[in-house]
Amino acid sequence: MTDAHTAGPFIAAIDQGTTSSRCIVFDRDGRIVSVDQKEHEQIFPKPGWVEHNATEIWTNVQEVVAGAVEKAGITRDDIKAIGITNQRETTLVWDRNTGEPVHNAIVWQDTRTDALCRELGRNVGQDRFRRETGLPLASYFAGPKARWLLDNVDGLRERAEAGDLLFGTMDTWVIWNLTGGTDGGKHVTDVTNASRTLLMNLHTMEWDERICESIGVPMQMLPEIRSSAEVYGEIKGGKLGELLGGIPVASALGDQQAALFGQTCFAEGETKSTYGTGTFMVMNTGDKIINSYSGLLTTVGYRIGDQKPVYALEGSIAVTGSLVQWMRDQMGLISTAAEIETLALSVEDNGGAYFVPAFSGLFAPYWRSDARGVIAGLTRYVTKAHLARAVLEATAWQTREIADAMTKDSGVELAALKVDGGMTSNNLLMQTLADFLDAPVVRPMVAETTCLGAAYAAGLAVGFWNSTDDLRANWRRAAEWTPRMDAETRDREYKSWLKAVERTMGWLEDEE
Numbered sequence: 420m421t422d423a424h425t426a427g428p429f430i431a432a433i434d435q436g437t438t439s440s441r442c443i444v445f446d447r448d449g450r451i452v453s454v455d456q457k458e459h460e461q462i463f464p465k466p467g468w469v470e471h472n473a474t475e476i477w478t479n480v481q482e483v484v485a486g487a488v489e490k491a492g493i494t495r496d497d498i499k500a501i502g503i504t505n506q507r508e509t510t511l512v513w514d515r516n517t518g519e520p521v522h523n524a525i526v527w528q529d530t531r532t533d534a535l536c537r538e539l540g541r542n543v544g545q546d547r548f549r550r551e552t553g554l555p556l557a558s559y560f561a562g563p564k565a566r567w568l569l570d571n572v573d574g575l576r577e578r579a580e581a582g583d584l585l586f587g588t589m590d591t592w593v594i595w596n597l598t599g600g601t602d603g604g605k606h607v608t609d610v611t612n613a614s615r616t617l618l619m620n621l622h623t624m625e626w627d628e629r630i631c632e633s634i635g636v637p638m639q640m641l642p643e644i645r646s647s648a649e650v651y652g653e654i655k656g657g658k659l660g661e662l663l664g665g666i667p668v669a670s671a672l673g674d675q676q677a678a679l680f681g682q683t684c685f686a687e688g689e690t691k692s693t694y695g696t697g698t699f700m701v702m703n704t705g706d707k708i709i710n711s712y713s714g715l716l717t718t719v720g721y722r723i724g725d726q727k728p729v730y731a732l733e734g735s736i737a738v739t740g741s742l743v744q745w746m747r748d749q750m751g752l753i754s755t756a757a758e759i760e761t762l763a764l765s766v767e768d769n770g771g772a773y774f775v776p777a778f779s780g781l782f783a784p785y786w787r788s789d790a791r792g793v794i795a796g797l798t799r800y801v802t803k804a805h806l807a808r809a810v811l812e813a814t815a816w817q818t819r820e821i822a823d824a825m826t827k828d829s830g831v832e833l834a835a836l837k838v839d840g841g842m843t844s845n846n847l848l849m850q851t852l853a854d855f856l857d858a859p860v861v862r863p864m865v866a867e868t869t870c871l872g873a874a875y876a877a878g879l880a881v882g883f884w885n886s887t888d889d890l891r892a893n894w895r896r897a898a899e900w901t902p903r904m905d906a907e908t909r910d911r912e913y914k915s916w917l918k919a920v921e922r923t924m925g926w927l928e929d930e931e
């Protein structure tokens with residue numbers, strides 16, 4: 420697959436995502452040379468529970484790396500480094516001696532720790548977690564998931580305290596296996612992934628002893644926290660060892676931080692939003708740890724080698740692309756995701772309907788697990804085409820709420836929004852977004868910004884690229900949407916949206 424335009428050497432990146440694992444090989448201009456991808460099973464043992472089989476994931480990771488290298492028609496000597504990006508918060512515990520997971524991984528969307536988080540809130544108080552970790556106490560994050568495993572799997576706490584078990588998010592699992600597993604695998608994570616556990620102190624970039632104790636996670640099972648761009652070890656052992664042994668494993672970033680990096684949002688105030696199953700908007704806040712009073716998360720954007728960490732504010736939305744899937748799979752109103760645009764374009768507006776998809780509560784800026792979805796404003800006039808509009812508008816309004824919160828917290832007005840992810844192929848949605856934000860929306864040439872960010876960080880770590888300026892030079896605009904909506908309509912519609920959001924709250928009673 421390589422040609423004269425994509426002469427080596429190359430950098431490879433693994434994206435261990437929620438629904439699939441993929442590997443992409445990039446050239447020096449940040450162009451894609453080859454891709455391989457494999458989905459894994461989504462396991463739903465009970466309502467609200469979501470698990471992954473980590474052994475299946477590791478098998479898939481090995482296959483997609485081998486697959487991408489084969490498709491590129493290159494060998495070990497052509498690849499200067501490999502980087503990792505991953506679904507964040509998804510939590511695994513495994514035996515350091517056998518390498519076997521003790522339980523399926525508990526996925527970020529899983530809400531089984533809701534009650535535990537409420538209890539921690541009552542006993543320890545929300546404020547301390549916010550202040551030290553930048554996060555609200557919520558089932559989304561990794562620490563409570565690890566505590567749940569220790570409390571609910573027989574004998575686990577004793578084994579953890581004896582030092583026989585390792586904790587990790589998916590970056591840690593993949594790096595440990597890539598670098599040899601039971602034969603000396605490196606047990607590390609990076610600052611961005613660690614900043615999603617509720618266990619890392621944002622100010623020191625170390626595990627916080629008191630917080631680990633309050634949550635009930637023994638520190639001896641935690642990985643070493645490293646920067647996002649440095650060599651953690653080399654590929655070793657197994658089939659990949661034979662194929663790619665010795666290649667430096669040189670970056671790790673949570674997928675949303677990787678997208679920030681891949682979008683080259685290196686300056687304070689630069690913001691990206693990734694539109695997939697859920698949506699994650701992240702703003703670079705430079706060296707400032709901005710405490711959010713508006714329901715955002717304070718998190719680490721990235722850290723290159725021994726440079727100072729760069730912080731970020733994040734607004735996470737649980738349901739965006741998955742609402743389009745719901746319209747397709749559960750309602751049968753469309754047969755492909757792309758059809759939502761055609762259907763929505765068959766009418767002028769939403770016909771008065773507003774759809775708030777609080778299917779598993781509301782994430783940012785509300786963090787309400789008692790909320791459930793509503794369609795408000797229904798009359799006999801509303802058709803499925805109006806609902807299609809309301810579905811797309813839901814994504815755009817949720818983004819607007821987060822943009823408002825970011826401006827409030829940071830004092831920075833959004834100058835433009837860089838977007839990526841599967842939903843950005845929807846032109847009507849992108850125009851609606853520009854209209855509701857009253858700011859330009861820009862999509863880059865390389866839409867695979869997540870893998871690209873991991874490749875960039877790995878490339879910086881081994882000197883393949885010299886500086887972030889080299890990376891900026893690779894960024895190219897593919898499309899831009901500018902606002903066309905008048906202020907009066909925008910304000911009126913926003914009010915109606917906010918009214919609909921209010922109606923989702925308090926649907927579940929506390930004991931539910």
Ligand SMILES: Nc1ncnc2c1ncn2[C@@H]1O[C@H](COP(=O)(O)OP(=O)(O)O)[C@@H](O)[C@H]1O
Nearest residue numbers: 695696740741743744756757840841842844845
């Ligand atoms: N044309 C479209 N319009 C609206 N939504 C879309 C469109 N194409 C894909 N999607 C949605 O985008 C999501 C897939 O995007 P992707 O970036 O691959 O997600 P993820 O990385 O979270 O798996 C799906 O939820 C799908 O419903």
Ligand SMILES: O=P(O)(O)OC[C@H](O)CO
Nearest residue numbers: 436437506507527674695
């Ligand atoms: O794998 P994705 O793209 O669904 O990303 C999941 C996020 O990292 C969850 O925080």
